[in-house]
Amino acid sequence: MKSRTAVAAVLLTAVTTAMLAGCSTSSSTDTKGQTITVWSLENQPDRINTTKAIAADFTKKTGIKVDLVAIDEAQFPQLVASSALSGKLPDVMGAISLSNVRQLNDQKIANTEAAKAIVDNLGAKTFDASALTLTSDSGTQLAVPDSAYAQILVYRKDLFEKAGLQPPTSYSAIEKAAQTLTTDGNYGITLATDPADVFTAQTFESLALGNNCQLVDKSGAIKLDSPACQQTWDLYGNLAQKYSPKGTQTVDTTRASYFAGQAAMVDWSTYILDELAGLRNDALPSCPQCQADPTWLAKNSGIVTDIKGDNGGSGSTYGEITSWVVTKKANVDASEKFVEYMMSTGYLDWLGMAPEGKVPVRTGDASNANKFTDGWKNLKAGVDTKKPLSEIYDADTMTALENAPKNIDRWAIPQGQGALLGPVNTQLIIPKVIGDLGSGAIDSKAAAKEATDQVTQLQAKSK
Numbered sequence: 266m267k268s269r270t271a272v273a274a275v276l277l278t279a280v281t282t283a284m285l286a287g288c289s290t291s292s293s294t295d296t297k298g299q300t301i302t303v304w305s306l307e308n309q310p311d312r313i314n315t316t317k318a319i320a321a322d323f324t325k326k327t328g329i330k331v332d333l334v335a336i337d338e339a340q341f342p343q344l345v346a347s348s349a350l351s352g353k354l355p356d357v358m359g360a361i362s363l364s365n366v367r368q369l370n371d372q373k374i375a376n377t378e379a380a381k382a383i384v385d386n387l388g389a390k391t392f393d394a395s396a397l398t399l400t401s402d403s404g405t406q407l408a409v410p411d412s413a414y415a416q417i418l419v420y421r422k423d424l425f426e427k428a429g430l431q432p433p434t435s436y437s438a439i440e441k442a443a444q445t446l447t448t449d450g451n452y453g454i455t456l457a458t459d460p461a462d463v464f465t466a467q468t469f470e471s472l473a474l475g476n477n478c479q480l481v482d483k484s485g486a487i488k489l490d491s492p493a494c495q496q497t498w499d500l501y502g503n504l505a506q507k508y509s510p511k512g513t514q515t516v517d518t519t520r521a522s523y524f525a526g527q528a529a530m531v532d533w534s535t536y537i538l539d540e541l542a543g544l545r546n547d548a549l550p551s552c553p554q555c556q557a558d559p560t561w562l563a564k565n566s567g568i569v570t571d572i573k574g575d576n577g578g579s580g581s582t583y584g585e586i587t588s589w590v591v592t593k594k595a596n597v598d599a600s601e602k603f604v605e606y607m608m609s610t611g612y613l614d615w616l617g618m619a620p621e622g623k624v625p626v627r628t629g630d631a632s633n634a635n636k637f638t639d640g641w642k643n644l645k646a647g648v649d650t651k652k653p654l655s656e657i658y659d660a661d662t663m664t665a666l667e668n669a670p671k672n673i674d675r676w677a678i679p680q681g682q683g684a685l686l687g688p689v690n691t692q693l694i695i696p697k698v699i700g701d702l703g704s705g706a707i708d709s710k711a712a713a714k715e716a717t718d719q720v721t722q723l724q725a726k727s728k
Contacts, residue, residue, distance in 0.1 A: 296327065296328070296329050296596070296598050296599040296602060297327070297328030297329065298328055298329075298330075299328075299329055299330070299596060299599050300329070300330040300331070300332055301329060301330070301331055301332070301355075301356040301357060301595070301596055301599045301600055301603060302332045302334065302355040302356050302357075303320070303331055303332065303333050303334065303355060303356065303357045303358075303359060303603065304334050304335075304336045304344075304355045304357070304358045304359065305333060305334070305335055305336065305358075305359040305360055306336050306337075306338050306341065306358075306359065306360040306361065306587075307335070307359065307360045307618065308335035308336060308337055308338075311618070311648075312618045312619070313333070313335050315614060315615070315617070315618050316333060316359075316615070316618075317333055318614070319606075319607065319611040319614050319615060320333055320603075322610075322611065323603060323606045323607075323610075323611065326606075326610075327602055327606070329599045329602060329603065331603065334355065341365065345369070345372075345374070349372075349374065352594070354374065354592045354593075354594040355592060355594070355595075356591065356592060356594065356595035356596055356599070356600045356603075357589060357590070357591055357592070357595065357600050357603060357604060358589070358590040358592065359411075359587075359589050359590075359607075360411075360587045360588075361408060361587060361588050361589070361590050362585055362587060363399055363400070363585065363586055363588075363675060363678065363683070363686070364683070364686040364687045364690065365687075366400060366407050366408045366588055366590060367402070367407070367678070367683040367684055367686065367687070368684065368687055369407075369408075369590055369592075370402065370407045371684055373593065374590075374592055374593060375407055375408060375590050375591070375592065375593070376590075376591040376592055376593045376595060376597065377405050377406060377407055379591035379595065379597050379600065379601055380400075380406045380407060380408050380409050380590070380591060381405075381406040382601060383409045383589075383591075383601050383604050383605055383608070384397065384406055384409060386601075386605060387605060387608055387609065387627065387630070388630065388631060391627050391628060391629055391630055391631075391634070392410065392626055392627050392628070393410075393626045393627075393628065393670050393671055395670060395671055395672075395673055395674075396410035396413065396586050396626035396670060396673075397410065398679075399586055399673065399674075399675060399678055400586065400588050402681070402683070403681070407588075407590075408588035408589060408590045409588055409589040409590075409591075409604055409608065410586050410587070410588045410626045410627075411587055411588060411589055411607070411608060411612075411615065411623075411626065411627070412586070412587055412615075412616055412622075412623035412624060412625055412626055413584055413585065413586045413587070413623075413624050413626050413669065413670040413673055414534050414535045414536060414584060414585055414621075414622040414623070414624065414669075415534065415535055415570055415582055415583070415584035415624075415669035415670070415672065415673055416467055416468065416470075416471035416532060416533070416534055416582055416583040416584060417532075417533065417534065417535055417537075417568045417569060417570050417582070417665075417669070418433055418439070418471075418530060418531075418532050418568065418569040418572060419523065419530065419531050419532075419533060419537065419541070419566050419567070419568050420432070420433050420442070420529060420530045420566065420567055420568075420569065421446075421529045421530070421565060421566060422565055422566060422567045423565045424446055424529050425442065425529070425567075428442075428445050428446060430442045430445060430446075432567060432569060433530060433569055433572070434569050434571070434572060434573060435572065435573045435574070435575070436472075436475075436476065436496070436500050436572070436573075436574045436575050437575060439454070439500070439504070439530070439572070440500060440503060440504065442454075442529065442530065443504055443507075443508035443509075443529075443530065444507070444508060446508075446529040446530075447507070447508045450527075451526075451527050451528065451529070452508055452509055452510055452522065452527060452528045452529070453504075453508040453509075453528070453529050453530060454504055454508050454509050454528060454529065454530040454531065454532075455509050455510055455514060455518070455519040455522040455523055455527075455528035455530070455531050456468065456501070456504050456505050456509040456514060456519065456531075456532060456703075457514050457515065457516065457519055457532070457699075458505050458509075458513055458514045458699055458700055458702075458703030458704070459513055459514065459515040459516070459696060459700065460513070460693065460696045460697045460699070460700030460701075461693065461696065462515060462516055462693075462696060463690050463693065463696065464515075464516040464696075465695065465696035465699050465700070466689075466690060466693070466694075466695035466696050466699075467534075467583050468532045468583075469497070469501060469695055469699055470583040470675075470676055470695075471532060471572070471582045471583035472497055472500065472501065472532070472572060472574075473493075473494060473497040473676075474581045474582055474583060474674050474675075474676070475571070475572040475573050475574045475580055475581065475582060476493050476494075476496055476497050476573075476574020476575065476576045477493050477574065477576050478491065478493040478494035478496070478497045478574070478576070479491070479493075479494075479676060479677075479680065480676035480677050480682075480685070480686075480689070480720070481676070481677050481680055481682045481685060481720075482680055483680045483681060483682075485682060485724070487717050487720045487721045487724065488717075489713055489716045489717040489720060490713040490714055490716075490717040492576070493574070493576040494713060495709065495710070495713050496574060496575060496576055497574065498702070498709040498710075498712050498713045499709045501699065501702065501709070502702050502703075502708065502709040502712065505699070505702065505703035506702075506703065506705055509528070509703075510522055510527070510528070513700065513703075513704075514703070516533075519531050519532070519533065520533060520537060520540070520548065521551075523562075524540075524541070524548070524549070524550040524551055524552065524555075524562065525550075525551045525552055526551075526552030526553060526554070526555075526562070534622065535621050535622055535624065535666060535669065536619065536621055536622040537621075538563075538568075538621040538646070538654060538658070538666070539619075539621045539646040539647045539648070539654070541562060541563045541566060542559075542560055542563040542646070542647070542652070542654070542657045542658075543555070543559025543560050543562075543563070543650065544646060544647025544648060544649065544650045544651065544652060545647060545648045545649060545650075546648070546649040547648075550562040550563075560657055563657050563658060564657070564659075566662075567661070567662065568662055568665055568666065569665075570582055570665050570666070570668065570669045570672055571672045580672065581672050581673065581674035582669075582672050582673065582674065583673070583674075583675065584669065584670065584672075584673030584674075584675075585673075586626060586670070586673060589604045589607065589608070591604065608627055609630065612625070612627065612637055613637065613640045613641065613644065616637070616641055616644060617644040617645070619646070620641055620644040620645075620646045620654065621646050621654060621666075624641070624666060624667065624669055624670055625637045625638055625641050625670075626670050638667055641667075642654075642655050642663065642667070643655065654666070684727075685720075685723075685724060685727075688723055688727060689720055689723065692719075692723065694716060694719045694720055694723070695716060698712050698715050698716045698719070699712070701715075
């Protein structure tokens with residue numbers, strides 16, 4: 266799972282004063298020959314090489330040199346803290362998650378004026394409105410959103426059609442399908458219950474948002490035991506205990522069960538799509554039919570990006586939007602030019618590192634409103650084998666994937682409580698409760714209460 270995990274705000278709290286005292290904002294209209302330091306959380310070797318190539322092209326065109334530093338996500342909070350204390354923050358940070366953006370802003374590290382200037386220069390109307398909303402706070406643009414992935418429900422179209430089932434777009438449809446298709450040693454769904462992985466929380470949140478189950482309201486009150494959330498706990502408990510493989514289910518085992526043809530549904534991120542298509546040798550589908558045709562499972566799978574609950578939810582889903590952040594230490598002019606380049610001339614190459622998980626949130630430019638979404642459809646996905654996803658998946662699947670960023674929502678951010686996300690995820694509150702729920706150690710009512718109590722205590726400590 267190539268997701269962006271949240272980090273704890275407490276790791277950065279102590280550095281604010283020192284950072285502000287130790288760094289200054291520089292700006293120059295003549296940027297040729299200058300050097301900017303860019304951190305990127307896209308730290309896998311092939312992605313580092315791609316980013317270096319884009320940066321080299323940027324240098325040729327502008328004369329601005331780029332010192333690219335690959336950063337491990339797990340080390341990001343400590344590196345920010347130590348760099349702020351020493352006055353050595355980078356000019357630009359790339360592939361920054363929504364929760365990290367909030368924390369960088371809370372610590373007064375993010376240069377919001379630069380973010381606004383970049384969006385204005387590129388044209389706010391060329392971005393998905395939802396991406397700009399999720400990277401803003403009370404009208405202030407905190408970062409420049411670059412791409413997104415969504416949590417999706419992947420399902421076996423062939424099995425659904427054979428059983429006369431409707432696509433799993435609602436709570437009731439999911440539970441009915443899970444019950445119907447759990448038979449003969451196979452399971453209706455494979456669902457994460459790993460207490461030690463934020464992926465479990467992402468899976469729960471993807472279902473919760475569709476039922477308008479919120480972590481917190483605008484006043485700061487924790488809502489995990491609300492009627493809407495109780496319905497989500499009920500559904501998750503039933504699915505995990507009755508219709509999913511027994512034992513702790515992880516990010517790897519859920520994918521493996523679906524790939525083996527042992528489960529009819531799996532809740533995963535869009536990053537699964539290249540693997541599902543047989544484009545990665547280390548994660549190939551292993552179902553009986555896949556032996557002759559590695560793309561068989563992909564061709565017989567559908568995706569749902571907007572599950573609706575029974576509580577009148579909007580059908581939104583969990584997703585991650587990664588962004589570019591210019592810091593308050595930055596050489597602003599050179600940094601703005603770099604980010605604008607990455608979001609225009611270099612944009613398709615940046616998305617091409619993993620098009621299944623880097624769906625564009627900037628759709629086009631002034632010359633062509635669909636320039637980047639159209640170009641993205643032809644990008645080659647995969648590792649050992651490379652093909653455009655559009656050569657494997659049908660038009661409905663590609664349209665759903667393209668539109669996924671428009672349905673992305675997140676807990677706490679719309680309510681102005683985004684700073685709570687990092688600590689909640691870092692302490693794995695939701696995964697631990699779901700681990701107990703999935704094993705049957707507690708029931709759904711106890712799970713709702715336990716989660717509410719723990720988040721409430723965490724919130725009180727952070728004030």
